[in-house]
Amino acid sequence: MQTIANGIILKGLDLKPSKENILIDNGEIIEISPKVLEGEIIDASDSYVVPSFLNAHTHIGDSIIKDCGDGKTIDEIVKPPNGLKHRVLSNSSDDELIESMKSSMMDMLSSGTTHFIDYREGGIEGIKLLKKASKDIPINPIILGRDDIFYDNQADPSKVRKKIKSILKIADGIAPSGFGEISDETAKIIVDECRKASKISSIHVGEYESLQKDSLLKFKKTEIEKGVDFNFNLLIHLTYPMNNDLDKVFKNSKITSISLCPRSNGVLSLGIVPLNVIIEKRIKPLLGTDNIMFNSPNMMNEMEYALKAVRANYGTYINPKDILQMATTNIVSNSINSINSINSFNSINNKNISDNKLENQESVNEDNDNNIFNLNSIVKKSIIDIKNSPQLVIVKKHSNNPYLNIINRVETKDIKYVFNGENYIDFT
């Protein structure tokens, strides 16, 4: 039993600051009140207590080639199966890969990240390597696998399906690279099998302008539209939304979440995601640091770049609280929206049955309530509130603005404690 005492807590979905103590027992927050003081006392005076971070998009496998290939084109570096990255990965020993992944996970933990969603290359073996590497580290990897059979357009669909099923036995989902590398048939099978297994289907979309335009020419749909129409659960990048892409994303938000990776776009000279428009459209995005070869998996750096690059480029105010929510509570808000959608769907449907009318039907998905996906049922990220798992970070207080304090001031050395369920790590 522990009490985190005398800190300012960013509580609930809304990250509302309040000066209270938190009592934790057996991996659960039992009480939050100014009075409670039991068990081991953890001093949080001059600190903020913040939900730990979710890094919603990583490629941890390329930890082994940090800062390689700088200045080459994106295709030369990361395009599967023959980009620089894939050649190096296939020539590295398992022990080397495991050591480099461990070191990245320790970097994440010490900078306040307890959960990350990884695009794991290397098929079933690749997934097993990450599981082995993360075994003794109190961090939660959410692993999305893939297989080289996805790139073979001549492959027998039944073989593709079989391969996906076997990956899903050990992974949390499937993530091919992009629509440019796989056939529509393979995309359909991936989404279908993930849905049946209640796992995550994810894909990169709209990372740069020509991908969007080429897709529009070839398929009469942008990559983002394709991602939404195929019902992928998690779309990555959306650096270049076109036409009504973002309206489609919002409409499909019961199924589809999005993760943006501004620093990755920056280092690859691909532009700046229009985060201001995404927020205006009432979409609640997540943030990811993408390839560890390009950027450290440090979410505070990601938040700082997101805030400042978007303000600078679009000449518009972005609220720091919105940015902090992208790294902490949006994943939980999105799942609550899904639950609300289920309720509104049911109530509208019941109304339709009784009134025998079909009005309002446009606001809900036309299929049925099986067509709703709760990403957080797999990620399992929690907020700071009673009965929740303690997934939180105690950070040094430099200023009176709790949100800018984290985005603008806190460095890894200012992270004092990280709690993740029953584990807590003392970095003091």
Ligand SMILES: [Zn+2]
């Ligand atoms: Zn990526």
